[in-house]
Amino acid sequence: MKRENQLSGGDLPEQATDQARPGHSDAQVPADWNGGARRAATEALVVRPRRLRRTAAIRRLVAETAIRPAELVLPLFVKEGIDEPQPVASMPGVVQHTRESLRKAAADAVAAGVGGLILFAIPAVKDERGSAADDAVGIAALALEDLSAEVGGDTVIMADLCLCEYTDHGHCGVLTPDGEVDNDATLERYAEIAVAQAAAGAHVIAPSGMMDGQVRAIRTALDAAGYGSVAICAYSAKYASGFYGPFREAAECAPKFGDRASYQQSPPNSNEALREVLLDIDEGADIVMVKPALAYLDVIGRIAATVNLPVAAYQVSGEYAMVEAAAANGWLDRDRIIMETLTAIRRAGASIILTYWAAEVAHLLG
Numbered sequence: 001m002k003r004e005n006q007l008s009g010g011d012l013p014e015q016a017t018d019q020a021r022p023g024h025s026d027a028q029v030p031a032d033w034n035g036g037a038r039r040a041a042t043e044a045l046v047v048r049p050r051r052l053r054r055t056a057a058i059r060r061l062v063a064e065t066a067i068r069p070a071e072l073v074l075p076l077f078v079k080e081g082i083d084e085p086q087p088v089a090s091m092p093g094v095v096q097h098t099r100e101s102l103r104k105a106a107a108d109a110v111a112a113g114v115g116g117l118i119l120f121a122i123p124a125v126k127d128e129r130g131s132a133a134d135d136a137v138g139i140a141a142l143a144l145e146d147l148s149a150e151v152g153g154d155t156v157i158m159a160d161l162c163l164c165e166y167t168d169h170g171h172c173g174v175l176t177p178d179g180e181v182d183n184d185a186t187l188e189r190y191a192e193i194a195v196a197q198a199a200a201g202a203h204v205i206a207p208s209g210m211m212d213g214q215v216r217a218i219r220t221a222l223d224a225a226g227y228g229s230v231a232i233c234a235y236s237a238k239y240a241s242g243f244y245g246p247f248r249e250a251a252e253c254a255p256k257f258g259d260r261a262s263y264q265q266s267p268p269n270s271n272e273a274l275r276e277v278l279l280d281i282d283e284g285a286d287i288v289m290v291k292p293a294l295a296y297l298d299v300i301g302r303i304a305a306t307v308n309l310p311v312a313a314y315q316v317s318g319e320y321a322m323v324e325a326a327a328a329n330g331w332l333d334r335d336r337i338i339m340e341t342l343t344a345i346r347r348a349g350a351s352i353i354l355t356y357w358a359a360e361v362a363h364l365l366g
């Protein structure tokens, strides 16, 4: 009897154990719970999980998850035609950089120990095919060259690849005459942009447009242009999410009509995420990503348990803005929540986290 109690965790009183097992023949029901039974239950408590939570030192010793700066990637915005960094109102602390302030922010983040940077560029002039995205003297190419010169030897420079920052209609692809996003025509543009980004110094191309076949098109184009060693981090499971709201102000990429539900993933679906991830791996992805992070921890966990390459997660603008806004009102402990959310994303299985707090957290962790 006593041995069975120990195996079950030892914190059930004998009475409860016996009642839970009708037919258990040698039951000895204590007459007085406050006396003998309670003593018996306490004596049986050899397993006490609280022993490993008693001091900060022991909690640190047994921590299953840790955040390392090298696993954090800082998203950076650069805008053409501004003289001073422009604050993004819905993302306090985040700015659209000038080329000069971008170099400084990148150098600071890399000195703090972040693992990588991902660049989003906003051109002064947009058109229907997003010509500025692969303009060799456009803001995207110039800023990638700046980053490459400033920190290229010390960090991983990632280039977000999409058309929405560059098109006048704000969609992630080129349009058919009736205003639909033309998947296959878009792939041709993505291929051209990937080669331009690699030529400008990107180590990793990160396609975020959720077009079918985008990874294959980019891999083929990079290889053909002699960039076989440039990696692809695919936004494989990018959900059509309300959490992107503040980003659209930062990247000036809100669609002028309609929404992105016909190409981004549907929030109720997790099988579909796995399908997208496996397709991207087949097509040559080196890293797969889930976006957003906090509302999709189950998807991160499922993918991390299934695939054998790095899984990235993007803690998006809305996740950042919610915490900053609540903290500004004194409603929660900002620093604690930042670490708790990053830990949750890491614990779910992401080995790389894109977060606007990357540099700050890297400084904090020293």
Ligand SMILES: [Zn+2]
Residues within 6 Å of the ligand: 162, 163, 164, 165, 171, 172, 208, 209
């Ligand atoms: Zn896009």
